[in-house]
Amino acid sequence: MPQLIAANWKMFGKLADIRAYATDILTASGHAELLICPPFPLLEPFAQALAGTPVALGAQDCHAAASGAHTGDVSATMLADCGATHVILGHSERRQHHGERDADVAAKVSAAMAAKLIPIVCVGESEAERDAGQAIQMVRDQLLHSLPAGFSGILAYEPIWAIGTGRTPSPSDVVAMHAAIRSALVEQLGGAAAGLRILYGGSVKPGNAASLLRLPEVGGALVGGASLVAADLLAIAECAPRV
């Protein structure tokens, strides 16, 4: 399976950026799959800019309900209606700043799957948890409680201390964590776990992408800051191993 290079624009970007960005990323050589996850207001214009291309479109969150009196929220069906095929769920910024717990994430994942979206479920430890030697156990627990029965989708390992800091875990720590995530997925999902991608996220840049993307069990990258510059996203995608 080709690797997936997913751009998480977070709360950045504006309408005027879309056309040039879409034109640039469509020059990608195509051996990695590309996914762009802009803020909600840019989804539909991005869907128009990317229509008929192999670049996929995703959102960064959804509500667990299909509709209702939830001021300010957006449902998974609305995302699908705007042309999204993926949705990032359980990002550490949502867990930290919006109090999302594992059970909330699991409910959102179920809603996304019901809307035929592919959920990208984020897990990752804090620096204190890593320093205490609890990173793997913590991530296993997060996985266990953040994935609903019958889960199908993508995982993203994003150590909180690596997000936006320029720091990354050592290759051996990434390999150990991705292997632990795979084994936890097999325990939970059995044979269905085999084909699921596990992305790495946290300070992925053109300069370090090759060393991260060549590691066993790394199925691609979830890229924050560097994804805002099309040339940097392309440079990262070019580091994906050819299959």
Ligand code: 13P
């Ligand atoms: P950075 O690439 O900016 O560290 O962000 C990573 C991230 O949070 C992607 O979801």
